[in-house]
Amino acid sequence: MTDKQPIPGTTLFDGAEAMKGYALNKMCYSFNSRENRDAFQADEEAYMAKYGLNEQQKQAVRDKIVLDMIAAGGNIYYLAKLAGIYALSVQDVGAQQTGMTLDNFKEMLVRQGA
């Protein structure tokens, strides 16, 4: 790999991230099942403990801050399943990560087509 220049605002989910985030991503993967989504919502702390999340991961989930989840090793494809539980769309998630309002974020998407 010759091209390892960092890309601003981007965390490449590689082996190091995959090891760091394993418990968090495994929990989010479990949300493919309705039963598991319900169990999480019934008792979030117990559910996070069951999957062995570390404190950084738990706090990111409690705060619902996507950038913190990524910093804790979360992968966006699995995190999207957690966002789904809170009925957040990828525009909501994008707005949160970029610090924009939802309307401004959507407008930014449209503008790129001009």
Add this chain to the structure above:
Amino acid sequence: MAQIVGGLTSSHIPAVGNAVAKELFDDPYWKPFFDGYPPVRNWLAEVKPDIAVVIYNDHGLNFFLDKQPTFAIGAAPEYRNQDEGWGIPTIAPFKGAPAFSWHIIESVIADEFDLVTCQEMAVDHGFCVPMQLFWPTYEDLGIRTIPVCINTVQHPFPSPKRCYKLGQAIGRAIESYPEDLKVVIVGTGGMSHQLDGQRAGFINKKFDELCMDKIVDDPAYFLDMSINGLVREAGAQGVEFILWLTMRGALTGTVKELYRNYHIPISNTGAGMLCLENQA
């Protein structure tokens, strides 16, 4: 002998699955996107392919990080769509073509691409959305499918060149199948988009247009790009363009563009569609 009649590409955005379920075809937001597909459906109705080989990426439905294959192929009689966790209605299963799958597996592994083989495989929006768009009545038509899944979840991803060469190997495999079947290759995903990080919302129209132009006549243009380079140009998830390149690798004949469509934004994505004819 089996014959590759063409290649299709389509973005596979989950929100499209919801829009199809709600029949938002004439909704002002969706119309410019959906309007791209009817001409291709007409072409498909005329050509009548028997088999669709669908190059896609799993987004955490069939595979988790406990086992994350770089290249995997289905060899199942049927592929089921399942709950992905965020509310897209689950759709009817797709028919497989297991004997054809095993022929591809034999040929491609002999060709030094060591695929993971799957006799059970759940297919997510990455596979289902393009199938629904190109074959809305797929259940009645009985089109048979062969899913080929490429890792775009956990780096390192296979390079553009490696994917193109896999496509070439798949193309050779298909054309050596003894039955007279018509095959279409579907490259899904893309185009530019990024969902994660402070760069979320990134779309690159100029690069998408370049991709749509070059992939028709000059796919070699992309073969020395690195994955990082592709992430930089197309966004963290726009890297799915490697799936388009895999499709293009399988088109071994003379390729002619029949239809294209491009629209920004659908969800967070530059949405692109191509229909390519492959003449022996």
